[in-house]
Amino acid sequence: MTDQVANFQVSPVPPRLHSSAFAGMSKSMGERVKSIEDSLWDLAQYAAQVAEVANGARRGKIDGGGEVTLDANDTTTTITNDLISVESNIMLTPTSANAAADVGSATGVYVSAVGTGTATITHPNTAATDKTFFYAVIG
Numbered sequence: 001m002t003d004q005v006a007n008f009q010v011s012p013v014p015p016r017l018h019s020s021a022f023a024g025m026s027k028s029m030g031e032r033v034k035s036i037e038d039s040l041w042d043l044a045q046y047a048a049q050v051a052e053v054a055n056g057a058r059r060g061k062i063d064g065g066g067e068v069t070l071d072a073n074d075t076t077t078t079i080t081n082d083l084i085s086v087e088s089n090i091m092l093t094p095t096s097a098n099a100a101a102d103v104g105s106a107t108g109v110y111v112s113a114v115g116t117g118t119a120t121i122t123h124p125n126t127a128a129t130d131k132t133f134f135y136a137v138i139g
Helices: 027-058 097-103
Strands: 065-069 076-080 089-094 110-115 118-122 132-138
Touching: 065 076, 089 097, 089 110, 089 118
Parallel strands: none
Antiparallel strands: 065 132, 076 118, 089 132, 110 118
């Protein structure tokens, strides 16, 4: 078994036709061929961009999350993010000592509700203001 992930491959974007390629064509025929060439060029560039994004996602390079600091002196904190849906899985990673301590506490830190555009995190009620987490939205 290999740890490498296969890449999506896209043919290189073809070079544009030189204007001499249209010599001898009627003006309307040359304009139609040029329009088709422009469309194919745009499609090839779009396919290359899609492949780049897909390859990044396969390597875990997704832009689906952020950072949240838990509200001090409260037991819940709400994340607002357009990527969150009722089917989303919110993954939390503590990035400070106080955040890690909350994870290991009797109450723990967990996602208690997920809705369209929001997720609620339940956590211990402490005065610490540096309980920071990275979060990822999956799905």
